[in-house]
Amino acid sequence: MPITPPATIRKIRVMVVDDSILARTMISQGLAASPRIEVVGTCFNARDALNKVEQYKPDVITSDVEMPGMSGIDFLKQLLPRHPLPVILVSSLDLRVFDALSAGAVDFVRKPEPGQNASFISALTQKVIAAKGARVRPRPGILTPPGPAAASGGGVRLPTTGSGPSLPAPPLLGRPSLNNVIIALGASTGGTEATLEVMRRLPADIPGMLIVQHMPIGFTQMYAERLNRLCHMEVREAKNGDEIHRGLALLAPADLQMRVVRIGSKYTVSCAPGEKVSGHRPSVDAMFLSVAEQVKCKTVGIIMTGMGRDGADGLLKMRQAGAYTIGQDKESCVVYGMPMEAYNIGAVQIQGSCEDIAGILLRQLQRW
Numbered sequence: 001m002p003i004t005p006p007a008t009i010r011k012i013r014v015m016v017v018d019d020s021i022l023a024r025t026m027i028s029q030g031l032a033a034s035p036r037i038e039v040v041g042t043c044f045n046a047r048d049a050l051n052k053v054e055q056y057k058p059d060v061i062t063s064d065v066e067m068p069g070m071s072g073i074d075f076l077k078q079l080l081p082r083h084p085l086p087v088i089l090v091s092s093l094d095l096r097v098f099d100a101l102s103a104g105a106v107d108f109v110r111k112p113e114p115g116q117n118a119s120f121i122s123a124l125t126q127k128v129i130a131a132k133g134a135r136v137r138p139r140p141g142i143l144t145p146p147g148p149a150a151a152s153g154g155g156v157r158l159p160t161t162g163s164g165p166s167l168p169a170p171p172l173l174g175r176p177s178l179n180n181v182i183i184a185l186g187a188s189t190g191g192t193e194a195t196l197e198v199m200r201r202l203p204a205d206i207p208g209m210l211i212v213q214h215m216p217i218g219f220t221q222m223y224a225e226r227l228n229r230l231c232h233m234e235v236r237e238a239k240n241g242d243e244i245h246r247g248l249a250l251l252a253p254a255d256l257q258m259r260v261v262r263i264g265s266k267y268t269v270s271c272a273p274g275e276k277v278s279g280h281r282p283s284v285d286a287m288f289l290s291v292a293e294q295v296k297c298k299t300v301g302i303i304m305t306g307m308g309r310d311g312a313d314g315l316l317k318m319r320q321a322g323a324y325t326i327g328q329d330k331e332s333c334v335v336y337g338m339p340m341e342a343y344n345i346g347a348v349q350i351q352g353s354c355e356d357i358a359g360i361l362l363r364q365l366q367r368w
Contacts, residue, residue, distance in 0.1 A: 046069065205247050211250065287314065302325075307338070
């Protein structure tokens, strides 16, 4: 019988948007070196991109955030309602990148320092490949901090498959039993906004939380400050030796592994350099595994949107150690990778959308 040749894999069509000709050239040539990517066009600003998106028909767009005439944020607000395409941001160390993620971009890469072009292109290539299958969720408007009247928590929806009005978050009322609970949450691609959707629905007296979000160096402190402004509990970037306690959420610093350390009846975090775990530093697996091994009180593990399988094995260890485990569902994930891997190996007890997870968590806490 004649041998059927393997089908040709269609390359990912990418459009590059940047006002710098040097940046456009470097990004275009770098991405085109991947056998999985075809750069179909470049644009010198956002208006040029809006005019050419129909012509180029990209699968993924890379875009600068700060451009003359129209910013990357305004570009997203005009693009996504008409063309819900995955957009990867190329950003300097700028708080506005989080406004752009809020507007619907799926991920971002930090602009390279001198001599770091190769690592930058490698990271951008991986994110473009991941973004090809991403679910784009345009998010008009920017969230504002909660007012005094909302101090007990925002609204959460009951876990249903349909949409509906938000309900008030059940108050925890300072129940002493919840002083000895630790919540660990891990996310990657799409996680900055998904994690915010969860946390802004939680009350100020939530049990101590640990968060790992895959993010470039320099951005974790800004992200923690953003969460702190928009959520009811205190949120800050973790420092080595920080004590985990009620009403505080600690975000793992970029490029450090964050693990739980038990000191008598108290728990602190270790934030230190180390080998990558599951391909990441910080790693969700490293955090989850330390919770499973070190924590003797009640725990909750939450795994959210992201590419790959970081966190799956650690969450399974947490569940085997008695933790209550939650996974984000496929429909609400930007990339249903990490939660899918965790679900497939039996690490997840219950799934929910990023809007529903807070309600699932609070109902479990009320049972304790």
